[in-house]
Amino acid sequence: MSSLLKAIRNRLCKLSGEDYFIISKCSNKIQVIFSLIGLLVLVILLCSFASALYFTEHLFHSLIADIGVGLVWGYIVTNMYVLLLYTISPTLLPTKIRKKQEVKTNRFQLTFSMELRIFIVVLLAVIIAQPLNVFVLKPNSTALAFDIKHLLATNPLATLMTLTVVAIFLLPVYLKYSIRKLGEFYVEKEKIEKRIITDDYKDFKKEYRHLLENNITNYNKSVWKNLMPLLTKLEGINPVAYQKYFNEISSELVPENIEKYEYWADPPFRTIPKSKTKKCSF
Template identity: 55%
Template sequence: MKSIVRKLRNRLCVYSGEDYAIIRECDVKIQFKFSLIGLFVLAILICCFLSAMYFTEHLFHNELLDVGVGLVWGYIVTNLYVLLLYTITPVIIPTRKLIYSPKKQELDFNVSLILRLMLIVLLAIITAQPLNIYLLAPNSLAFAHDMKMLLSSNPLAWLLTLFVTSIFLIPIYLKYIIRKNSNFYEKKAYIEKRIVEEEYIKLRINYKQTLEHNISNYNRNTWNVLEPLLQQLKKHVDELLITESL
């Protein structure tokens, strides 16, 4: 039973959007938080799939097409969400203007972060509306009109929208908790810096070997071309010297 739970936790960690090779180096509590993030990502995938499938049903009335559109839309939105979630992390690569500080744990609220949060909320609201229709007005024939009416007259529609939005936002909060109460990002910064340095050393060695090989080939080819000319020049100079001596 424990092995099954461990495998499930590890699989959910993969869905969290962070590098699992780094996650498994952390303690169990951190792994559990990342598995929760992965669980919410799966929930987002399911919500997007159901939302798109139900919306498409009102357009085409074709089960195969409904499932196909639901899968594609769910895959696109989930991958976009994971990408946005991955970017909401502290800066771990040092630059000339910014040296990463492990002690800096607060979220850096800037225009970029606010825009990403707004995009996530927008995706959540869009995803929630077909679910509102499905749960609160299943016999709807005027999809857009009923969606608007539900939001203006039914508090449950707002509660469901807030619930779906919370599913999109809770992983961000969990990442903030992780960055505040653990050394995950410090460890990630150390590992990624080590990888960059090791790859840079390998690149220098390979570049040095390649450059030396190319220079050697160039010198050899140049000598092969110049040697006959030099022999002719030497012969001509010798003839001139003999002529002058006479």
């Protein structure tokens, strides 16, 4: 592959919305798929710009305003789309299905949240497609809203164009799903996400342990400060009792080494209780 084509592919991969550092470590096949996703994102940007440009032309009749609104609208739609596309991915971290107590990863789950995101993607596609329908099928329109309804009701090409735009919006979702079957990208991404969470959890436990130990030390100092005047008086009255209580207090007010008890065998993901691992051990 020539350096120019490779540079173009790398640029398109960055438009896909995924971590380019991980993509660059994958095979050429996966990089080509991500570059295709990036190309579709670029097409969506151009469609959004053209749609907004034609729509605002009917409102402002000013080239500067049309271009400005078109750029802003295209930028907003594309960023929303890339964000939605980024969130449409298989579950990478361990999760537990409570009924069956199973741990499942690397699956696309058709949850309400996933359905809502796909619905928003389709809605954006339908909105973007309507001014384009009028621009292609009735370019001399003077009543944009009426012509949109009329074309959808009477012209099959308008429906076909709308479905084509919807397909362009949904195709990257399908491509991301197909990447899951190849395993390479999401396996690497899963490792990175697990490592980040595990490292942060270790840092949290370390910081929390130091905090508790410092609080205990400060508490011990405060107790000693309050008890010493009383112990000093007791020493003058009854040295034996003083020594007894002094030793007891000294044995109680000692620095503590705090260790967080882990109920789960796989913290911080909390999918496997320790009791299960004990039952399986020999």
